[in-house]
Amino acid sequence: MEEPRPDGIRRRGSVTYAPSAQGTQLEVRGLTRTFGDTTVVDNISFSVEPGQMTGFIGANGAGKTTTMRMMMGVLKVTSGEVLWNGRPITRTDRAACGYMPEERGLYPKQSILDQLGYLGQLRGLTRAEALAEAQRLLERFSLGDRKKDKLETLSLGNQQRVQVAAALLHQPSALVLDEPFSGLDPTAVDSMVELLEEHMARGVPVLFSSHQLDLVDRLCDSMVILDGGKVLASGTADELRDSRPLRHRLRCAQDVGWVRGMPGVTVEDVDGCQATVALADDDARHALLQRALDSGLREFTDLKPTLSEIYREVTR
Numbered sequence: 374m375e376e377p378r379p380d381g382i383r384r385r386g387s388v389t390y391a392p393s394a395q396g397t398q399l400e401v402r403g404l405t406r407t408f409g410d411t412t413v414v415d416n417i418s419f420s421v422e423p424g425q426m427t428g429f430i431g432a433n434g435a436g437k438t439t440t441m442r443m444m445m446g447v448l449k450v451t452s453g454e455v456l457w458n459g460r461p462i463t464r465t466d467r468a469a470c471g472y473m474p475e476e477r478g479l480y481p482k483q484s485i486l487d488q489l490g491y492l493g494q495l496r497g498l499t500r501a502e503a504l505a506e507a508q509r510l511l512e513r514f515s516l517g518d519r520k521k522d523k524l525e526t527l528s529l530g531n532q533q534r535v536q537v538a539a540a541l542l543h544q545p546s547a548l549v550l551d552e553p554f555s556g557l558d559p560t561a562v563d564s565m566v567e568l569l570e571e572h573m574a575r576g577v578p579v580l581f582s583s584h585q586l587d588l589v590d591r592l593c594d595s596m597v598i599l600d601g602g603k604v605l606a607s608g609t610a611d612e613l614r615d616s617r618p619l620r621h622r623l624r625c626a627q628d629v630g631w632v633r634g635m636p637g638v639t640v641e642d643v644d645g646c647q648a649t650v651a652l653a654d655d656d657a658r659h660a661l662l663q664r665a666l667d668s669g670l671r672e673f674t675d676l677k678p679t680l681s682e683i684y685r686e687v688t689r
């Protein structure tokens with residue numbers, strides 16, 4: 374979805390923006406958290422770059438929420454540090470962040486506009502500014518006519534949108550969002566992504582956790598895969614793909630059962646004239662293609678792994 378252009382300007386969806394020279398970089402270095410004798414986040418390091426969207430993925434209990442809580446100062450760090458543009462993060466820096474916690478934190482029985490106005494004031498806006506910004510965000514999410522309603526009267530997806538609005542009220546310098554897309558329909562995902570991209574265009578780094586791997590694959594510049602409190606893999610989607618063994622699809626006019634037993638060829642699947650294989654080296658490739666030509670070679674394609682496949686492989 375991202376088209377690099379020669380001038381360095383990138384297009385994502387319908388938003389065009391130039392990389393900011395002054396964005397914020399968020400980094401965790403050697404971050405660790407123990408509860409009693411149990412280490413739930415174990416010496417992890419990664420960075421979230423200015424203007425980039427980083428997906429934080431991992432099974433239930435992997436340690437994503439605990440990491441985000443430490444980043445936001447909600448939970449004490451056992452060891453390690455959180456850095457803001459390369460130096461230890463301060464309270465002021467954290468106040469400039471937009472954080473959507475797992476436990477959400479808005480009041481179900483209070484009117485949406487009232488509580489967004491209040492939250493905006495807590496983050497340094499005047500009441501008038503907070504209400505104006507809340508109203509603007511609610512309009513963006515097509516919730517303008519629900520502003521006087523209690524939060525609990527909205528559908529879960531719409532409550533989620535209000536929670537994200539709460540994190541965006543004060544033009545945050547960085548965004549840390551715990552499962553912001555869960556429960557949203559595809560249109561709601563797109564409108565939220567569009568909004569986040571406007572913030573990224575200001576150089577805001579976005580870290581979000583998700584179990585929706587297809588979404589992370591589609592949206593993220595880079596990703597961090599956490600398992601059992603450890604970072605198993607991190608990098609851009611292409612870096613992660615390039616670090617995995619390449620597989621190939623082979624299709625011939627005749628049966629390709631002969632791939633089984635060829636030296637240096639690992640056979641993942643054979644079905645009549647088609648097979649999926651991994652090759653140990655150039656010799657194996659050469660031998661396979663020679664044999665395939667005799668069988669009427671129709672196709673030999675590199676198969677790049679999807680993020681789901683990478684995730685399953687690294688967490689196996």
Ligand SMILES: Nc1ncnc2c1ncn2[C@@H]1O[C@H](COP(=O)(O)OP(=O)(O)OP(=O)(O)O)[C@@H](O)[C@H]1O
Pocket residue numbers: 408413431432433434435436437438439440
């Ligand atoms: N306050 C706490 N006391 C004891 N253990 C805790 C506490 N908070 C979290 N844990 C444990 O830390 C581990 C990591 O939990 P965490 O919520 O960070 O995982 P997660 O990756 O966010 O999971 P999910 O995808 O289900 O939200 C879990 O085993 C959890 O039970």
